[in-house]
Amino acid sequence: MNKTLYVSITLVSLVMGLMMALQFRTAGRVDSGVPYDRVQLLTTELKQLEKEYANLLIEASDLEEKVAKAEKGRPEASQAVFDELVKVRQLAGMTKLEGPGVEVNLAPIRREPEQGDNLFTVRDEDLLRVVNELRASGAEALAINGQRIISTSEIRLAGSFIDINLTRISPPYSVLAIGSADQLESGLLIKGGLVDTMRDWGVSVTVTKKPSLVIPAYNHRIHLEYAKPLKEAQ
Amino acid sequence: MKLKEYQWGIILVGLVLGLMLAMQYRSSKEINETPPVARVQTLVNEINQKREERNQLQKKVNQLREKLDKKANGQSNTTREELEALRIIAGSKAVSGTGVEVSLNDSNVALPAGQDPNLYVLHDEDVLRVLNELKAAGAEAIALNGVRLIATSEIRCIGPTILTNKNKRLPAPFIITAIGNPETLENSLYMKGGVVEQLKIWGIQVQVRKKNNLEVPQYTGPTTFEYAQAPEAE
Structure with missing residues (x-):
């Protein structure tokens, strides 16, 4: 009698062990597998790549046209190069640009001498944040008090003034941005967003949508000393 | 039975x-x-x-x-040089040169009891300020985790990642590559009361390494404007 008992128990344990192993493996697969938001992440990445591809296509056809033109003859070549130069100048921020956008005015309001007004003045960080927020909402060109923001522009407290492009600017500050006016405005005015916070600190912020505004060109010399174009590996 | x-x-x-x-x-x-x-x-x-x-x-x-x-x-040589310099400013050319590599990471200090853990985490502002400081010290081309930053690149924290150039998601740790004078760049960060000192208060880990040869890739986003255009001739 005992024998049957042992045999059946052995059999059952065997099957159970196998199942446990199988279960363990599938469970492991789930863990190391894909959380749902990863799919979303990959989808965004794919979208991003598709966008870049589309942009490159535009750029490539534009360049092809210019190169084709340049091969026709000397006057055409100089025209093509000039066209390219105009385009690159625009991208680099060396030209005036016009378009719809917003004007953001910042000025300190709560000045109570006995409290010291340091906390309530507009600081370089505030401007930096406003600019960052506008960039995030798709600003294509930016300027503060007539200083165009290019890729190397700093916004920095120097002494008691703010320097942009090594040029001193003074309050009140006016930030101009070209882009979708609605998007730029809502990016700043979102509840609990930047403007809300800054108003709590006692900075007066007004955001005005403009159907058309002009952003000045970068008006300093470009001097590159360290950055050298990287030779494309053939 | x-x-x-x-x-x-x-x-x-x-x-x-x-x-x-x-x-x-x-x-x-x-x-x-x-x-x-x-x-x-x-x-x-x-x-x-x-x-x-x-x-x-x-x-x-x-x-x-x-x-x-x-x-x-x-x-003419000047045209070629201008094209090259402007391409670097606009970000449409990959560059190499001397500079610094700055790595930023969340705090590693044990959280004091009752403190807000949020204070000890790297924020977009911190990255913004480091970038701004580097620009002020004359950085000519900057990349964050291998993504070139241009005039309109925003820095935005989304969970543990940073979002830049509208759709590029970068995971921690964050490494900023800046081309310029290595000494000046390093000194500007380590300045008394400067960015590194302030970030150290919160235990944010900042490492600055001078490098002899750094590469910064080109910007891969759009090269055309959607809203901005050259103003009509006055």
């Missing part, structure tokens, strides 16, 4: 076994049916393919640019 004791045991074991089998079947079916596993594969393939295509096109664009630049060479 009278059931013996061991038979009861076998019935119990069989019951449990049946239950487990059913569960096993259902869970393994579920795993195969969840979208992630199947979809991720296709997505990854698609992304790789698109990336390959993009890189090809990028190469073509670079070659076309070089071709056009050569035409410019035939005309």
